[in-house]
Amino acid sequence: MASSALTYSRRYHVFPNFHGQDVRRTFLSHLHREFVSKGIVVFKDKEIERSHTIGHDLIQAIRESRISIVVLSKNYASSGWCLDELVEIFKCKEDQGQVVMTVFYDVNPSDVRKQSGNFGRAFETTCQKKAEKVKQRWTKALTDVADIAGEHYLNWDDEGKMVEKIASDVSKKLNLTIVSRDFEGMVGMEAHLRKLDSLLCLECDEVKMIGVWGPAGIGKTTIARALFNKLSNNFGLSCFMGNLEGGLMKSIRGVDDYASKLCLQSQFLSEMLNQKDMKIRHLGAVKEWLQDKKVLIVLDGVDDLEQLVVLANEPSWFGSGSRIIVTTEDKKILTAHGINIIYNVDFPYEEEALEIFCLSAFKQKSPQDGFEKLAKKAAKICGNLPLGLCVVGSSLRGVTKSEWELQLSGIENSLDRKIEDVLRVGYDKLSKKHQVIFLHIACFFNNENVDHVTAMLADGNLDFTNGLKILADKSLVHISTDGKIVMHYLLQQMGREEVVKHSNEPGKRHFLVEAQDILNVLSNGTGTESVVGISFDTSKIGELFIHRRAFERMHNLQFLRVYRSHSNENLSVCTIEGMDYLPRLEDMEFLPRLRLLDWNSYPGKSLPQSLRPEFLIKLNMPSGKFEKLWGGIQPLVNLRKVNLNFCFKLKEIPNLSRATNLETLTFIQCTNLVKFPSSIVNLYKLTIVRMWGCNNLQVVPTDTNLKHNINRRCTSTILRSFPDITRNINNLWIRGSPFVGRNRNRDFKRLPHVPESVWNYEDLSRSDMERIPAYVRPHTFINKNCTKQRPNVVSRELQRLTTHVPQRLSKLDLSGSGIERIPDYLSGLHRLETLILENCTKLISVEGLPSSLKYLHANGCVSLERVKFSMLLQDSDSVRELFFRNCLRLDEEARREIINHRFAKYVCLPGKQVPLEFTHKATSTYITISQGNFCTASSRFKACVRYDSIKDHTLFSIYIIKVEVQIGDVWKQGY
The missing domain is CATH 3.40.50.10140 (Toll/interleukin-1 receptor homology (TIR) domain)
Known part of the structure; x- marks a missing residue:
């Protein structure tokens, strides 16, 4: 029945x-x-x-x-x-x-x-x-x-x-x-709801306002709706106010602002109290009706502070235990309203993104047979944005492989209308000035360093620093942990399409990024003063014709980038006149405002004399064919960075005496370079000079006297003498030829020795003598008076360690050396923090480690059997990394000691099974453990993650493992 x-x-x-x-x-x-x-x-x-x-x-x-x-x-x-x-x-x-x-x-x-x-x-x-x-x-x-x-x-x-x-x-x-299936099977939803539950603290009687913040299309509304469905029955009254950024709120900016606010409150109370067409006469009505009621309110898509003022001005408007949840793309609105509990909706992981896509495209969690690569490509194009994954996945459902390839190609070049409509809402609400900054990033500076872009856009009219903060608050960009500006791929695509809409004629647009458009402009000479930036990927074209006066009318061009995203050996390059190489830009005199010249593999022998580089900030021309950049002295007061790496024909560095703001100068593998320029002796802001692989370099200035120069790296096999180096240098890199093992006497016959005086400089913090034979090194590594800043020593030729290791040593790199064991006196190096023993294939035991050690890397030590940690146990919390990848002979006692003791935040051990000590196991991305008496907010946990295989280039993925633990309502996380 x-x-x-x-x-x-x-x-x-x-x-x-x-x-x-x-x-x-x-x-x-x-x-x-x-x-x-x-x-x-x-x-x-x-x-x-x-x-x-x-x-x-x-x-x-x-x-x-x-x-x-x-x-x-x-x-x-x-x-x-x-x-x-x-x-x-x-x-x-x-x-x-x-x-x-x-x-x-x-x-x-x-x-x-x-x-x-x-x-x-x-x-x-x-x-x-x-x-x-x-x-x-x-x-x-x-x-x-x-x-x-x-x-x-x-x-x-x-x-x-x-x-x-x-x-x-x-x-x-x-x-x-009533079992709601609206959000059943929604990838990642359970994790979102768990985290939000802890923030809401539902057992607390005070009124709480919670923000849910993230970019358009990330899933804020879906998460808020799922949360509302889950919690609404715990409240006397509940209301989900959606579409606040759409038609519902447009009236609030109308002629009669007070009347429109009354109208909004009426709509809100009608929804809340389930009474049609409620009429109110003053803006205190919300408080009057709700101040003694426990309510759950979701205000979805808030894009104006006034919306919160009208609907939820103060916690006192609502009864004890009420919760108000606000979703928005603009973090500034939340903080301005005093909402400090904010849940930032992150992008899903790659595996989750692929699952979201597959559910839309195949109605299953994984790709259908034969569609694996295409599905991953589609998810990558969508940039892990849930909206894009769902829309694109649905559009590809049931189509053939060939149709997939065709549609994916189209999506790469043009946004789906549904996606664009959602993404451009935030852009449309920006001021004109901030829209300009957005387009600069979308077209030119995505994934660039903040300081670099700030220098490039140092224009008082833009106020870039403040504008960047506004874009970040509105979730249109975010700043990565390494200081880069990151804009989502789909937002970047939208920005570039916005530039195209400005004019049907490419030469009249502000930015040119599409290869075919740039080709048309350069070959026909149709560029105008409207063009501010050109980013030209020459690998996307087959044949390139360039008008000799292509840049003549581009007076406002500031950013010029020519590069190849992938090799295109079939590219034929010539001018209209039929020359077989790219023109040397004789019309560069018409580019007076150029700030960035970034040209990979520049084909000319030099830059034209007509170049006016007074506004140039960065000169990036690796792999160029030129023998010199220019002759004479140029006004380079704004120049900060010069990169001439792999310019194999370069014979001389230009006069840089007027580049008084120069910070970085690199010319790695410039194999024809003979002389280092003496013009840099008074460049006091120059901090980095790199000249690895300059095997013909014979002359280095005897005393650069660079007060703040902190990093000099040099490689030369025929350096006539070791230069006198200022005591202000604290990073010194001296590397020999790659062929040192083949012909040692020939490589170093002109370099009699590295002077003992090098080791007497008190400010020297890093000495890398890699690949320099012992007979040209100082007799001692360092004297007892050495360095206040703790040197590093690297040697890959040692068979054993001598007693001349400096007491102030902070880092010792013996990778690839022939040592068999670590001597006892190493325990006396009380400042040693890092010991690197990578690929020491003869190393059998590691004992007597100093208590100061924080990092021990012994990957690839295939003979290693014993490791003793007795000194480390004195201060176990200080150790951060113990890496023993591929140390397959490591005995069981050492492994047990590592696992059972508290030291080391990160450990990498060889093995095929999760150690028995880890009793709770799961194959999913989360695990639930019943809470015992030991479980408190101050408890410590160890998590073990087993990798099927780790290749060298994936080892660093260990650092992006994110572990989150919830104990009651308290969330703790670590990386």
Whole structure:
């Protein structure tokens, strides 16, 4: 019978069973009004004609209800109709699990159970002339209903509060009987809700306002809706106000601002109280209606502070225990309103993103056979944005492989309309000035360093620093931990499409980023003063023709970047005149405002004399074919960075004496460079000079006297003498030729030795003697007076350590050396923090480690058997990393000691199984452990993650493991 009951549709939430004369116009009318305010659908029997027995319509209504409420009053038993309904209600309870609730309204439960007192006398009167079977059915039903605990009217001083309690109980029971599948299977939703539960602190009686912040399309509304569905039945009143950023709020900025605010409050209260077209006369109405009520409110898509002022100005507007949840793209709105509890919705992990996409594209959690690569490509194009994943996935459902490839190609170049409509909302609300900054980042400076972009856009009219903060607050960009500006791929695409909309003629747009558009402009010479930046990926074209005067009218060009995203050996480059190489930009005199010249593989022998570089900030021209940049002295006062790496034909560095703000100069692998420029001797801001692989370098200035120069790296196989180096240098890199092992005598015959004086400089903090043979090194590594800043020593040729290791040493790198064991006196190096023993294949044991050690890297030590940690146990909290990857001979005792003791925040051990000490295991991204007495907010946990395989380039993924632990309402996390 239970299975047949499933065929009934559930039209009603509640079926009321009552005696009309006793309660219809009093208690029941109040209860009905409360039900309506909560959106609870109640069956009404006004239109059903009553007879001696209940008819089919009433039986159907009972069966189509989720809950029956039996209101037992003094005259209840005088109605055979009520008793027949009660019998049918208990049939539904037995057959289909219908919930039955009771209210004893001015009647004693024991009288109902025993059919005694006035209630019993009324029952006996009703039973007269009835068959005994009927009386028995009624008697059993009354006995059963009396045994159901319910609300007793006499226990309440305030009928209104009793009505609220009953309505709230019904709402909660409905939540249990109505299983919402709206968010079933939604990837990552459970984790979001767990975190938000801890922030909401529902057991707390104070009023809390919570912000849910993140970019458009990240899923804020979906998360808020799922949270609302989960929690709403715990509150007396609840309301989800959506579309605040759309049509609902546009009126608030109308002519009569006060009237529009009244209108908004009216709409809000109508939703909250479930009363149509409520009219209010003043803006204090929300407080008047709700200040004594426990409410749950979601304000979705808030984009203006005034919206919060109108709808939820103060916590005092709402009753104890209320929760107000605000979703927005603009963090500044939350902080301005005093909302400090903010949940930042992160992008899903790659695995989650692929699952979201596959659910839309294939209706399953993984790609269909043969679609694996295409599915991953699609997820990557969407940049893990849930909105994009769902929209693109749905558009590809059921199409062939060839259609997939065609559509994905189109998506890469043009946004889907649904995605664009959502993403551009935040952009449209920016001021014109901030839109300009947005477009600069979208077209040119995405994933660039903040300081670099700040220098490039140092224009008083833009106020870039403040503008960048506004973009970050509005979730249009974010700043990575390494200081880079990161804009989501789809937002970048939207910004670039916005630039295209400005003009149908590419030469009149502010930015040119599409290769074909740039080709048309350069080959036809149609560029204008509107062009500010060109970012040209030449790998996307097959043949390039450039007009000799292509830049003549681009007077405002500030940023020029020419690069290849991938190799294109078939690219044919020539000018209109038929030259077989790219022009040397004879018209660079028409580029007076150029700030960035970033040209990979520049084909000319030099830059033109007409170049006007006074505004140039960065010169980035690696792999160029030129022999020199320019002749003479140029005005370079704004120049900060020069990169000439891998310019194999470069013979000389230009005169840089006027580059007084130069900070970085690199010319790695410039194999034809003979002389280091003496013009840099007074460049006091120059901090980094890198010249690795300059094997023909013969002359380095004898004393650069660079007061703040902190990093010099040099490689040369024919350096005639070791230069006198200023004592202000504290990073010194001296590396030999890559061929040192093949012909040592030839490589270093011109370098007799590295002078002892190098080691006497008190400011020297890092010495890397890698690949320099022992016979040209100082006789001692360092003297006892060395360095206040703790040097580092690297040696890959040692068979054993001598006693000349400096006491102030902070880092010792012996990777690839032939040592077999670490000597005991190493424990006396009380400042040693890092010991690197990578690929020391003869190393058997590591013992006597100093207590100061924080990092021990011994990956690839295939002979390593023993490691002793006795000194580390004295201060176990100080150790951060112990890496023993591929140390397959490491004994069990060492492994157990590492696992069972508290030291080392990160450990990498070889093995195929999770150690037995980790008793709780899971293959998913989370695990639930029952809370014991040991579980407190200050408890420590160890988590073990097993990788199937780790290649060298994936080792660093260890650092992005994020572990989150929830103990009660407290969340703790670590990386």
